[in-house]
Amino acid sequence: MARYIDSSCRLCRREGVKLFIKGDRCYSEKCAFERRGYAPGEHGQSRRKQRSDYGVQLREKQKLKRMYGLLEKQFRGYFEKADRQKGVTGTNLLIFLERRFDNMIFRMGFASSRVEARQLITHGHFLVNDKPVNIPSYLLRAGDEISVKEGSRKITRIQSALETVARRGVPQWLELDKDNFKASIKLLPVREDLTMPVQEQLIVELCSK
Numbered sequence: 001m002a003r004y005i006d007s008s009c010r011l012c013r014r015e016g017v018k019l020f021i022k023g024d025r026c027y028s029e030k031c032a033f034e035r036r037g038y039a040p041g042e043h044g045q046s047r048r049k050q051r052s053d054y055g056v057q058l059r060e061k062q063k064l065k066r067m068y069g070l071l072e073k074q075f076r077g078y079f080e081k082a083d084r085q086k087g088v089t090g091t092n093l094l095i096f097l098e099r100r101f102d103n104m105i106f107r108m109g110f111a112s113s114r115v116e117a118r119q120l121i122t123h124g125h126f127l128v129n130d131k132p133v134n135i136p137s138y139l140l141r142a143g144d145e146i147s148v149k150e151g152s153r154k155i156t157r158i159q160s161a162l163e164t165v166a167r168r169g170v171p172q173w174l175e176l177d178k179d180n181f182k183a184s185i186k187l188l189p190v191r192e193d194l195t196m197p198v199q200e201q202l203i204v205e206l207c208s209k
Contacts, residue, residue, distance in 0.1 A: 057206035064198050068097050069114050074137070079207045090200030091191045098189055101128070102136035108176055108183035109165030110148060110158055125152035142188050148181035 051059070065075050082092035097103065102117040105126065111117035118136040120126070126133065127147045128140065140146075148158060162178050170176045173193055176183045 054206070057202045060199050060202040061206055064097070064196075064200075064203060067196060067198075068100065068103060069118065070097075076207070079203075083208075088191075090204045093203070094191065094194050094196075094198070094200055095188060096139070098194065099139045099141070100136065101126075101133060101138040101140060104140050104146065104174075104185070107171055108146065108174055109162050109170055109178075110146075110181075110183070112157070112161045112164065116157060116161070120155075120158065125149055125155065125158070140185055142185050145182060145184045147183075153181050 061075070065072070070078075078096045079089075079093055082096055083089050085092045098107075102114050102121055105111050105117035105121060106114045110126070111120055121136045122134055124132055124134045125148060127149060128138070129145055130147070132149075152158065158181075162181075165176070165178075170183075171189065171193060173185070173187050173189050174183060175186055
């Protein structure tokens with residue numbers, strides 16, 4: 001399977017915004033975007049050319065893909081699902097991405113980044129409604145309860161992520177029980193709950209061409 005293996009910090013610098021790909025490092029002084037907030041490459045500090053409408057739309061799509069760690073084929077699949085569903089396509093797309101298991105594990109505080117959450121899930125450390133699930137793309141629903149397996153609660157990465165979750169906060173539509181290594185989805189988010197710097201309408205315009 002294809003995957004991105006270059007520096008994650010280059011992605012934030014390319015998009016000109018923090019994507020919080022590396023978890024707690026993004027909140028520290030070690031963050032590459034804070035130290036070098038310009039595009040990567042030899043000419044990264046030179047003045048950027050004015051982008052066309054297509055260029056602006058493409059950057060929005062790339063930003064969202066990179067934020068959630070998706071490949072193009074995966075992203076297209078979510079867009080097609082969102083387009084078929086009733087409601088606003090852009091909002092539907094964001095909610096589909098938020099419902100991914102790896103994203104929820106990150107949002108709930110069991111992992112410091114989506115990349116780390118994906119690895120922990122594939123290694124089988126979590127239960128959904130008391131049943132093991134090891135698929136990062138599994139779509140969760142309102143009312144689902146996620147818990148850490150009894151034998152996985154001593155894993156250092158999970159414990160350290162829970163200790164630092166207050167730094168980024170848990171969304172109000174989720175409920176975390178740190179002491180019992182459990183969390184639940186009270187309800188699915190609406191657009192106002194999603195604060196990522198993305199203009200989803202530009203993505204819809206691009207993908208609808």
